[in-house]
Amino acid sequence: MKKTITVIILLSIAVLVLINILNTEEEYYNLKLEELKQEYAIKPVSSINHSLLPELQREFSTPQEVTETCISCHTERHKEVMNSAHWNWERVSYVEGRGVAAAGKKNVLNNFCLGAQSNELSCAKCHIGYGMTNDHYDFNNARNVDCMVCHDNSDLYLKGSASAGYPDRTVNLTLVAQSVGTPEKINCGSCHFYSGGGNNVKHGDLEVALLACDRDVDVHMAANGMDMSCVACHTGENHQLKGRLYSVSSTNTNRATCEQCHTATPHFDDILNRHNAKVSCQACHIPEYAKVNPTKMSWYWSDAGKLRDGEPYEEFSSDSTQEYMSIKGTFTWAKNVKPDYMWFNGTADHYLLGDTIKSVPVQMNTLFGSHNDRDSKIIPVKIHRGDQIYDKKYNTLIQPKLFAESKGDSAYWKDFDWETAVAAGMERVGLPYSGEYGFVKTEMYWPVNHMVAPKEKAVSCAECHTRSDEGRLASLAGFYLPGRDYNKPLDFFGSFLFFGALIAVFIHAAFRVIISLRRKEYDANVIDYENNKPE
Amino acid sequence: MKRVYVYKGFERFWHWTQASLIIFLAFTGFEVHGTFHVLGFEHAARFHRVASWMLISLIIFAIFWHVVTGEWRQYIPTTKKLLAQIRFYSIGMFKGEKHPTKKTEVKKLNPLQRLVYLGFKLVLVPVTVISGIIYMFHKTIDRNDIVMVSDFSLETVAFWHTLGAFLLMVFLVVHVYMTTTGHTPTSNIQAMITGYEDLEDDAEESEQQEVS
Numbered sequence: 014m015k016k017t018i019t020v021i022i023l024l025s026i027a028v029l030v031l032i033n034i035l036n037t038e039e040e041y042y043n044l045k046l047e048e049l050k051q052e053y054a055i056k057p058v059s060s061i062n063h064s065l066l067p068e069l070q071r072e073f074s075t076p077q078e079v080t081e082t083c084i085s086c087h088t089e090r091h092k093e094v095m096n097s098a099h100w101n102w103e104r105v106s107y108v109e110g111r112g113v114a115a116a117g118k119k120n121v122l123n124n125f126c127l128g129a130q131s132n133e134l135s136c137a138k139c140h141i142g143y144g145m146t147n148d149h150y151d152f153n154n155a156r157n158v159d160c161m162v163c164h165d166n167s168d169l170y171l172k173g174s175a176s177a178g179y180p181d182r183t184v185n186l187t188l189v190a191q192s193v194g195t196p197e198k199i200n201c202g203s204c205h206f207y208s209g210g211g212n213n214v215k216h217g218d219l220e221v222a223l224l225a226c227d228r229d230v231d232v233h234m235a236a237n238g239m240d241m242s243c244v245a246c247h248t249g250e251n252h253q254l255k256g257r258l259y260s261v262s263s264t265n266t267n268r269a270t271c272e273q274c275h276t277a278t279p280h281f282d283d284i285l286n287r288h289n290a291k292v293s294c295q296a297c298h299i300p301e302y303a304k305v306n307p308t309k310m311s312w313y314w315s316d317a318g319k320l321r322d323g324e325p326y327e328e329f330s331s332d333s334t335q336e337y338m339s340i341k342g343t344f345t346w347a348k349n350v351k352p353d354y355m356w357f358n359g360t361a362d363h364y365l366l367g368d369t370i371k372s373v374p375v376q377m378n379t380l381f382g383s384h385n386d387r388d389s390k391i392i393p394v395k396i397h398r399g400d401q402i403y404d405k406k407y408n409t410l411i412q413p414k415l416f417a418e419s420k421g422d423s424a425y426w427k428d429f430d431w432e433t434a435v436a437a438g439m440e441r442v443g444l445p446y447s448g449e450y451g452f453v454k455t456e457m458y459w460p461v462n463h464m465v466a467p468k469e470k471a472v473s474c475a476e477c478h479t480r481s482d483e484g485r486l487a488s489l490a491g492f493y494l495p496g497r498d499y500n501k502p503l504d505f506f507g508s509f510l511f512f513g514a515l516i517a518v519f520i521h522a523a524f525r526v527i528i529s530l531r532r533k534e535y536d537a538n539v540i541d542y543e544n545n546k547p548e
Numbered sequence: 549m550k551r552v553y554v555y556k557g558f559e560r561f562w563h564w565t566q567a568s569l570i571i572f573l574a575f576t577g578f579e580v581h582g583t584f585h586v587l588g589f590e591h592a593a594r595f596h597r598v599a600s601w602m603l604i605s606l607i608i609f610a611i612f613w614h615v616v617t618g619e620w621r622q623y624i625p626t627t628k629k630l631l632a633q634i635r636f637y638s639i640g641m642f643k644g645e646k647h648p649t650k651k652t653e654v655k656k657l658n659p660l661q662r663l664v665y666l667g668f669k670l671v672l673v674p675v676t677v678i679s680g681i682i683y684m685f686h687k688t689i690d691r692n693d694i695v696m697v698s699d700f701s702l703e704t705v706a707f708w709h710t711l712g713a714f715l716l717m718v719f720l721v722v723h724v725y726m727t728t729t730g731h732t733p734t735s736n737i738q739a740m741i742t743g744y745e746d747l748e749d750d751a752e753e754s755e756q757q758e759v760s
């Protein structure tokens with residue numbers, strides 16, 4: 014019996030050892046990745062030093078003069094710029110269920126500062142042009158293209174607040190013009206980090222900390238890592254920047270993807286590679302966002318307008334995030350946020366000015382996708398929730414006039430009167446207003462693409478492949494996920510059979526033991542009897 | 549009693565390797581399934597796949613062996629004495645009756661074993677292994693490095709695979725227990741290890757052989 018057990022144990026151990034040998038989990042030198050690192054370690058060096066150009070040795074009294082000077086050498090570039098969404102604030106594209114439509118900052122709403130219309134003076138701070146004060150902006154005037162906001166390498170350029178996109182008056186235009194070059198992180202960041210009225214308000218994964226962060230925050234942009242700039246991935250061939258931001262974009266084209274460098278099969282392990290058919294790289298490699306500074310998670314406009322002694326005020330929470338502002342309402346913020354997960358195929362729809370509300374919460378942007386759609390993958394998203402003003406009777410969201418320079422100009426941020434702000438805003442966008450407003454719940458979806466973690470920190474298998482309600486994909490339905498899903502009746506039936514068999518076997522064995530004990534006694538008697546007989 | 553060489557070398561190797569592989573696959577498989585957590589999902593899934601390839605190779609060898617040696621004939625089902633065998637396990641053995649069938653070199657399996665093992669080989673293992681292979685190839689990477697997802701429902705495949713796994717476990721329990729019903733509780737197991745077993749040789753034997 015002992016031998017029996019040893020042999021079985023030895024065989025089993027042999028099997029286990031073999032399994033371990035055949036299982037190749039350990040690390041190899043990743044040549045593909047090293048090549049990429051080599052490639053991106055070499056930072057682009059400009060072939061020209063603008064500070065030496067005679068054309069730029071002069072005073073500029075207006076920023077338009079700078080633009081004219083740029084165009085005098087770069088004779089065609091402004092045309093490229095004027096074809097871009099950065100300039101036009103809209104793109105025409107086909108949208109499922111809507112048809113061909115133009116969408117962009119001109120006509121979408123969001124659930125942060127709601128919309129740019131009627132607030133251009135302030136919002137145009139992030140337009141790559143000068144002088145957008147209202148909706149009569151001339152998008153054909155090349156003189157108004159702001160070259161410097163993207164190409165300034167001196168860190169001195171600054172757009173003025175409430176200046177319709179003009180630079181701050183303190184900016185030395187000559188110095189800036191002489192130090193232009195490839196866009197750096199801060200060029201993009203000056204708008205994209207601060208969208209929504211403060212650092213990291215909107216995105217959650219794009220914020221000022223990325224200017225100098227470590228690899229734990231972002232492997233690509235880390236100062237102690239590859240220190241890549243935005244345009245390393247968001248390449249700007251002919252000023253058409255690669256990348257889609259689905260708060261305004263609609264199509265699955267010209268996206269900046271991880272695959273463009275890493276290929277669709279970047280892992281040594283094919284089990285991981287195969288995930289890529291349905292799971293985006295980001296889903297596993299961005300375990301959390303807002304790793305350094307908090308991001309806004311909700312914004313309730315319905316609370317706005319409370320005044321103290323007739324004056325607006327702000328309240329801060331213990332971690333010094335704004336909790337309340339009379340002009341904006343109540344907020345919540347969060348840091349190190351686990352993303353939500355959604356199916357997404359790269360196409361999106363948006364709430365456009367004038368749309369009727371079909372469901373509540375209103376989806377400010379709808380990300381299309383489902384498991385059965387072959388273009389769809391699971392992506393991480395930040396969901397920003399809130400409520401905002403809408404027309405109760407016409408069932409449309411309202412574009413209120415928020416900003417003005419002084420009181421009495423119907424701007425909510427000065428007068429705190431929704432009635433006049435709504436009337437002024439809706440008149441400007443040319444939509445009817447019934448006179449009855451209320452607040453409706455809204456949601457907005459922000460795909461999370463930055464703050465890629467080092468691979469050791471990627472989401473582990475069991476964080477999704479788990480029956481736990483805490484699983485990252487616990488609420489993403491419509492498909493079979495091993496480890497999360499199982500057939501309940503089958504499990505019940507199977508366990509019943511298994512344990513039933515165990516019990517049956519034990520009962521059978523018990524009977525055998527009892528009976529054999531009895532028989533042994535009997536046998537013993539017989540033997541005794543027989544042994545005794547000869548005596 | 550006669551000491552007979554019943555189980556050939558390959559047969560014993562195959563039997564024990566298959567046994568440990570199936571137990572290991574069940575262990576890792578049910579961890580993947582979410583029944584318990586020991587190795588962690590990641591290791592369980594990886595080990596399960598490696599072990600499954602080993603089982604597949606082993607099965608290919610075993611099929612070859614069965615065909616070449618003609619041992620497959622051992623599993624041709626018969627109804628003769630089937631009921632007697634069932635009666636023996638449920639009643640007879642408690643009364644101290646003898647096995648209704650004789651085990652011999654050329655006829656190692658009693659009618660009940662034939663039926664159950666045939667089911668094991670033709671239904672249970674194929675259902676589990678084939679569904680497992682389909683499970684494994686649900687997603688593949690084609691020559692253009694594009695990940696292809698097959699159209700079949702993973703849920704259905706997982707259902708059959710899990711069903712097979714449960715039934716294999718039931719088989720395991722009953723099978724292990726039944727090995728203790730030989731001449732002595734360990735005689736069958738020892739036979740599967742050494743290859744030799746003490747078998748009765750009496751006059752009935754020749755008659756028995758004609759059955760199949």
Ligand code: HEM
Binds near residue numbers: 569713
């Ligand atoms: C050659 C044989 C086998 C193959 C190819 C195979 C393959 C697989 C695969 C691919 C999975 C999904 C997990 C993953 O993707 O890594 C799986 C799951 C599983 N396997 Fe196997 N397997 C085999 C044999 C077995 C055996 C013998 C058992 C049990 C006795 C078993 C029990 C399970 C269970 C319970 C699951 C979980 C199913 C679920 O919850 O979806 N497998 N198997």
